[in-house]
Amino acid sequence: MRRIRLSLTPNLAVEFVDRDLAMRRVEEWAERGAGFPKVVYGPEGCGKTAWLLQSVELLRDYGFDVIYINPIEQRFMAEAGVEDVRRRLVEILREATSDAWVRAVWVVIDLARELIRMRRGRLAVIVDDAFQAIDLDKAAIYVKGMLGLIEHPPELYERIVAIAATSEGVSRREIGRHEWSDIIPMWNMPKEGFRQLYDQLPGDKPGFEEIWRITGGNPRMLERLYENNWSVDKVVNEVINRNKLRRFARSLSSVKRAWLMEAVNDPDTLFARERIPLMDRLVELNLIIDDIPEREEYQWIDQPPPEKDEELGIGKYVAWQSPIHREAVKRVLESLK
Ligand SMILES: Nc1ncnc2c1ncn2[C@@H]1O[C@H](COP(=O)(O)OP(=O)(O)OP(=O)(O)O)[C@@H](O)[C@H]1O
Ligand SMILES: [Mg+2]
Structure with a gap:
């Protein structure tokens, strides 16, 4: 699997490091299907988006059609065989208002259903930081929509992986009241992984132990x-x-x-x-x-x-x-x- 490059700051690109267990998790879902939608929460900036972006690579290697959307960072991906989805999202987002991103997040569920109907293959739907955008009280309904993709698909399909990530502790409370998903936490980076990220920073810098104590491994x-x-x-x-x-x-x-x-x-x-x-x-x-x-x-x-x-x-x-x-x-x- 190709390791993606991420821009840590506008003028500093780093290579995705560590998170081996997290990647193995995605691999398991890719191999066996995910059952319930996965809702991942964790400290702000702990590396959820980075992990999801690397997961997009992995899922593609496994032959999945992948739809990824992040309305907060205003980023989406829908490639390889899903040009139609891409076109529809671009149409919505042409408006360039924040409301357009909210609509796009909702449309992703409908587009996923269409894809299942058309391709019946392997599909991954990844919505990153969507609950902040669609309002917290709708987060649970959204997760129910993701569950619907898995439990009541419009056609037989091979495998579906649905993941949502959030740093809002409050949305976890909202979603946790229903049994519509597996809610799984992610923590800041473990020490050795964090060191690999620290090592990529150029120039004079404080010693690693000091940075570890100050940041607790939060990238x-x-x-x-x-x-x-x-x-x-x-x-x-x-x-x-x-x-x-x-x-x-x-x-x-x-x-x-x-x-x-x-x-x-x-x-x-x-x-x-x-x-x-x-x-x-x-x-x-x-x-x-x-x-x-x-x-x-x-x-x-x-x-x-x-x-x-x-x-x-x-x-x-x-x-x-x-x-x-x-x-x-x-x-x-x-x-x-
Ligand atoms: N495993 C990693 N390897 C390299 N860089 C990473 C890794 N994890 C995170 N980063 C970098 O650290 C910064 C914060 O990570 P990221 O944006 O993924 O966190 P997040 O949990 O999605 O944050 P938020 O809660 O705000 O959505 C980003 O610049 C990202 O590129
Ligand atoms: Mg994020």
């Missing part, structure tokens, strides 16, 4: 650090400003601020009855991942995080998306003292 954070000349302050500030964390911290009572400070030291302290509403807010702000499943490989796409890692902010039940997210919250709380 987006590595990218942000590189873009900002390795200034941790700037990257932390980006998180504070983007998520409006100052406003958030001020909205909290002093008791909740204290709970939040405890969570900075140990995220598992949030996993207690009276603190769960606060935890939910942190999920909505994409700062933590809650209710993390057991660390058994079959429950995860790629390697699970460690059982607990205080330094990286990973608890048994709750984890900071990366040490930078935790640092952002910590700094905001300290500024209120």
Whole structure:
């Protein structure tokens, strides 16, 4: 399989590295069919899109027609035998409004049905970051549509793989209420894989161990650090400003601020009855991942995080998306003292 090249920043291309287990997962689906649609969630910037783009390559090698769409990054792929689909999507997207992308996401399900009718072969439908675009309350319906492709296809077909990815913890809650999909988490990169990405960055850079401690293996954070000349302050500030964390911290009572400070030291302290509403807010702000499943490989796409890692902010039940997210919250709380 060809390893794809990705642009880590506008002027730095890197080769896709690691994620061997995750690729093997896709291989299994390609060989045996996927059963339910797969909904993959994980920290923002942990590498879901990169993995899906590499998966497109793999699925093509397995003779699949592939439709990939990402309305947030405004990117789609539909090649090799699916020119019709391509043409229809291009027609919709010619409008170049964000609404056009939302429509395109919905149309993908109809187009997939048509493809099954026409070709009856192997089909992969990959929708990346679609739930943000179509509104969270419609995410479950969308997944039901994907399930419909598998369970009630318009024709007999050989094999269908349907994957959706999201970094919105909230959509996971929405979708999890129904048994229409397998919901599978993906974590930041494992240390050795992350090192292979770090090694591809040119120029003077801080030592690997330091970068690992700061990013926790999140490739987006590595990218942000590189873009900002390795200034941790700037990257932390980006998180504070983007998520409006100052406003958030001020909205909290002093008791909740204290709970939040405890969570900075140990995220598992949030996993207690009276603190769960606060935890939910942190999920909505994409700062933590809650209710993390057991660390058994079959429950995860790629390697699970460690059982607990205080330094990286990973608890048994709750984890900071990366040490930078935790640092952002910590700094905001300290500024209120
Ligand atoms: N395995 C990998 N090899 C090389 N580069 C990677 C890998 N995984 C991620 N990257 C790079 O790291 C950055 C963030 O990854 P990506 O966009 O895939 O994350 P994501 O989980 O899809 O983020 P979001 O939650 O925002 O959708 C990208 O620039 C991507 O190219
Ligand atoms: Mg993505």
